[in-house]
Amino acid sequence: MLDIQQVIPLPEAEQYQVAVREKSLEQEAARESERDLTRYDLTIGDDAYPNLPKRRLIHAIVGEAFKQGVPVSAIESSVPWRGNLFLSADGDLDETGFENAIGGEQTRYFTADDELFHVDGKTYALSNQWGPRTLLAVDAILSHMPRADMIQYDATSGVADEVTYGTHVIRRRDTGTIEVEQDGVLQLPAKPALRELAAKLGVSLQNGSGKPLNSRALGAGVINAIRAL
Structure with missing residues (x-):
């Protein structure tokens, strides 16, 4: 293996190594900035x-x-x-x-x-x-x-609506997707948490035809019930 110090005098070799490290850090930072963090x-x-x-x-x-x-x-x-x-x-x-x-x-x-x-x-x-x-x-x-x-x-889009109920945060995204957090932890899937909240708030789990509400409709009902408190 060729020693860089055999080719470049010691002070210049140290400067070269520092430059290489700095270049490597710059490239890594560029990769981080270009990373797609879409959710x-x-x-x-x-x-x-x-x-x-x-x-x-x-x-x-x-x-x-x-x-x-x-x-x-x-x-x-x-x-x-x-x-x-x-x-x-x-x-x-x-x-x-x-x-x-x-x-x-x-x-x-x-x-x-x-x-x-x-x-x-x-x-x-x-x-x-x-x-x-x-x-x-x-x-x-x-x-x-x-x-x-x-x-x-x-x-994932922007937040269209958000309410707080006890330790829960319920938000509706611009796409209509409902998120539920409890103590800062995202509840996945959201529907079981929505059912529990609906039971506490007296929100029906069914629509007028007796069919179960989907997550978006149930989330909207929960949000409206919290706003009405």
């Missing part, structure tokens, strides 16, 4: 998952794909540019059991108990490293799903 509102049937970063969006999509019977191989083939899309281990494992099976903690994968997928006698952890082609992966996975029409996602 997304996801709806699966009546369940709303608002304000998701990309990695959470695709985790939810993969989870629904498994629920609809899409095999692991189809999901992997949907994202051919990603090697090691999943880590897997035999058995129906929790976080501790999974990490023991694969040789320790894996920070680049979703491994919490409620993040693991259990399919055909195996436990799978999805990669949490996602970048510019995340939406391509989402759409490719959706193409394998028999009930893809029940799924919709849009970029």
Whole structure:
């Protein structure tokens, strides 16, 4: 290996190394500033998952794909540019059991108990490293799903309305998506939290025809009830 100090005298070599480090930091800062931090509102049937970063969006999509019977191989083939899309281990494992099976903690994968997928006698952890082609992966996975029409996602928009009730904050986005926070923690999906609030506020869970309200309609009723207090 050629020593830079053999080519450049020591003071100049030190200045060169500092310049290289500074250039590297500038490039990293530029990459950070260019990173797409768009968040997304996801709806699966009546369940709303608002304000998701990309990695959470695709985790939810993969989870629904498994629920609809899409095999692991189809999901992997949907994202051919990603090697090691999943880590897997035999058995129906929790976080501790999974990490023991694969040789320790894996920070680049979703491994919490409620993040693991259990399919055909195996436990799978999805990669949490996602970048510019995340939406391509989402759409490719959706193409394998028999009930893809029940799924919709849009970029999270501005806040159109927001109310506070005890430890809860309920907000409606410009798109109509309802978000519920409790003690600063976003409740996903929002509908169970909305049902609890509706029960406390005397808001009906059904429309005039006796059919269950969807998250947007129920959220609007909850917001109106809080404003009327």
